[in-house]
Amino acid sequence: MPGTPLTRSFIDELDHDIHTSITDTTEVFAPFTGEKIHDLPVSAVDDVTDAATKARAAQKRWFATGFEHRRRVLLRAHDLLLERRELLIDALQTETGKTRGQAFEEVFIGASATRYYAVSAKSVLRPRARRAGIPLVIRTQVSYRPKGLVGVITPWNYPLSLSLFDVIPALAAGNGVVQKADNQGALSILAARRAFIDAGVPAELWAVVTGDGTEIGNAVVDAANYVCFTGSTATGKKVAARGAEALTAVSLELGGKNPMIVLDDVDPRTAAQNAVYACYASLGQLCVSIERIYVQRSVADAFTREFVARTAALVQGPAFDFSTDVGSLTLPSQLERVQAHVDDAVAKGATVLTGGSARPDLGPLFFEPTVLTDVTDEMDCSRNETFGPVVAITVVDSADQAIAAANDSEFGLNASVFSGSISRARRVAHLIDAGSININEGYRATFSSVDAPMGGMKQSGLGRRNGREGILRFVDARTVANATGLMTLPRTGAEFAKLSGVMILMLVALKAIRRR
Known part of the structure; x- marks a missing residue:
């Protein structure tokens, strides 16, 4: 089958939207087939500087247009995202190897975030009176001013939705953006950006650069007044340190080793059916994907039996339609990491209940959804993020033991609790160290709630995206107060x-x- 349904002319058009002045390119390959998609133009450090200068000039005009104008433009872009959804889904599948259904989720959540910030920016950021230190004698008001230029550094796994989670609130607040796109996700980002440009966002206001992660990423950090980074914890720490040198604030969504707790009052069959999607969506290449399951003993056999059966029955393959349940890994490095984690676990005594092998008969980067038991702390997959289709099931004797095990991690990004009682699940959720906790769902309950903040605890990040918090990070609060004349202060x-x-x-x- 072809590596992409995208036309060569369309790919060439998108490549021309990259902000670059040089002729260097890098090859990008389709995960489904290994075929070359295109020679991606790359940027130089001087291109980042030039893009930042032009975005700053465009930002002043954009901010001056006001909330109502920005609202109209962003809502038009929302409509264009929906109109062009098939094209966007094609681009996402082409670059990431995910299924059509999981690519659709990206477009859906990206459009939701666009609509949310279009309609809520004005109400969140309008000037508000605050309680004065001396009522009636002093009158105090807080207003907000955009940071100016926001740097966005986006990963390859969810290029469209994770871009829009950061770029759109920045634009809605009146900022300009310079975005460093991962090479493997650039087409999806550029295709989504094209909808916003066609809707009325000035092209220079949202620039996209590509190239070496360290060199170009550092240039973006240096040029920006605020930086959003999504990626590994190790790289996120470097971004934070570089930003700190210039007192540039950052928000970081980083790694996770996300747990699920299955309590003894569940229907094991229903819980297992829902848990499978939470583990294997995008073949586990999702920052909030579940990698650890702790199930209470009385339901463990029934849950595990159904979970393994459901996992083994998943339809895997390369398809640009809805005929598959799981797709491919995205990069050769991901295949190597997943295989290494499984091999290490098996060598140290873990049991493979299903999966455990690559599927070269389907394509170069396919790996079977895998279920492990008997995983111990000395195994690489126990505490380190696999970021692939490998899940460990552990039997526990009590909810307290499950909570302790879930919290025994340096990460705290996402978690899940399955229970027959919502009130009981909420009590357990309250004790879990994670920024997002889902009840009877794996990640989509919180991931889709764009009015609520999303982010990590511990080594999983700083700051929050989405909700009021997601737009307030892009503005500076300013206090203006005046004496009313009712009384002269001493x-x-x-x-x-x-x-x-x-x-x-x-x-x-x-x-x-x-x-x-």
Whole structure:
């Protein structure tokens, strides 16, 4: 089958949208087949500097247009994303190797985030009165000003949705953007960006650069007033350190080793059916994908039996339609990592209940969805993120033991609790160290809730995307206060002597009436 349904002319058009002044290129290959998709133009450091300069100039004009104009443009872009969904899905499948259904999820959530920020930016960022230190005597207001230029560094696994989670609130708040696209996800990003440009976003306001991750990524950090990074914890720490040199704030969504707890009051069959998707969507190449399952003993046999059967029955293959359940890994390095984790676990005593092998008969980067048991701490897959279709099931005797095991990790990005009682599941969720916790779902309950913040604890990140928090990171809060003239504040010793008693009485009275 062909490596992509995208036409050569369309790919060439998108390549021309990359901000570059050099002729260097790098080859990009289709995960499904290993065929070359295109020779991707790459950028130089000077291109990042030039893009930043032009984006800053465009940002001043964009901010001046006001919230209503930005709202109209972003809502038009939302409509264009939906109109062009098949093309966007084709691009996502071509570059990532995920199924059509999971590519559709990216477009759906990206459009949801676009609509959300288009309609909510004004209400979140409008100036608001705040309680003054001396009521009636002082009047205080807080307003917001955009940071200016936002740097966005995006990974290859969810290039469209993770881009829009960061780029759109930045634009809605009145900022410009320079985005470093991963080489493997550039077409998907550029295709989505084209919808926004056609809707009225100035082309120079949102620049896309490509190239070496360290060199070009560092240039983006250096050029920006705020940086969003999604990727590994190790690289995220380097981004944070570089930003700190210039006091540039960052938000980081980093690695995870996400746990699921299956309590003893579940219907094992239903829980297993839902858990399978949480583990193997995008073949596990999702920052919030489940890699560890802790199941209480009384339901462990039934749950595991159904989970393994469901996993083994998944339809895997390369298809640009909805005929498959799971697709391919994206990069050769991912295949090597997954195989190494499985081989290491088996060599040290783990049991493979299903899967465990590559599928070269399907394509160069296919690996079977894999279920392991008897996983111990000395195995690489126990604590390190696999980022692939490998899940370990561990039997526990109590909910407390499951919670302790779930929290015994340096990561804290996503978690899941399955229970027949929502109230019981919420009590357990309250005790889990993770930024997002799903009940009777793996990740989609929180991932799709664009009005709620998303981010990690511990080594899984800093800051939050989505919700009010997701747009407030792109602005500086400013306080403006004025004296009303009702009373002149004391300036001399004599005036303090006269008014200090009155001011103390005011504090006592405010406490008595429980005023802030």
